Amino acid sequence: MHGVTSDDLAAAAPPAAGPDRVLLEEIERYYDAVPRAAARVEDFGPLSLFVREGAGWPYYARPAPGHRGPAATAEDVRRVLARQRELGLPEAFEWVAEHDPLLRAAVEEAGLAVHEHPLLVLGPQDGPGGPGGASGAPDGATVRVLPADDPAIARAVAVPHLAFGEPGTGVGSAGVEELAAKAKELESDGTAARLSGRIASGHTVLAAAFEDGTPLCAGQHNPVGPVTEVAGVGTLPSARRRGLGQAVTAALVAHARANGVRTVFLSAADEDVARIYRRAGFRPFATALIAEPAEPR
Structure with missing residues (x-):
């Protein structure tokens, strides 16, 4: 699970009923499968610890x-x-509340703080998604899926980094200058190259909205068989509130559907951010939980 941001707001939709158990199990299998491609798994009985290799x-x-x-x-x-702690890893747990409802009490008793994030879905019965896509980009912008050798990858992946550094949906300060600096950093530390490798292997699809050759919004989906998660959709803070997040999300959904994906889901930072995804056709489904050490008082 990864956190997301948006550049637009829309009217709230009514909450969903209890989740479809078949779809819930499908998403649960996905959550278990994704980290196995790059991690070893340590068995702790009812819990699994993923350790990146x-x-x-x-x-x-x-x-x-x-x-x-x-x-x-x-x-x-x-x-x-x-x-x-022994391995020097973050003290972090992630799970879906409706699939493992008893885990929260154990995690909180162990001293961790639990954060709730809306989990939204486009299942097999939900159609292709809402309006948008490349043709739905705001005036002056174009949205495209980037190949593994695209020279804009470093700048595209830098956009969500800056977006998450200024959370929320309001217009922020980070702009083109900050984008260039962050892209250089992500090239130097190998982040951009690793993403290119994932694109080449089919593990990740990256889409971005461009204006005058500059990526202003970017996000990805990460398919495993017939299921994928849309993750890391973020807009350059200075370019928010233009509908770019919706356009990128719609392009990712369109790509996933065109390539045989049956179920597309995502987790949003909060209800405000979730509204943009409801506009793109996603429906409320469940609650993603992330646990980490409580901030010291």
């Missing part, structure tokens, strides 16, 4: 797939936390 963003712990024994306890959580 090589460079890249570190992973987290989450419920073990298919576990049939007792639910995880606070002591199970503490064992994982001790291992994360």
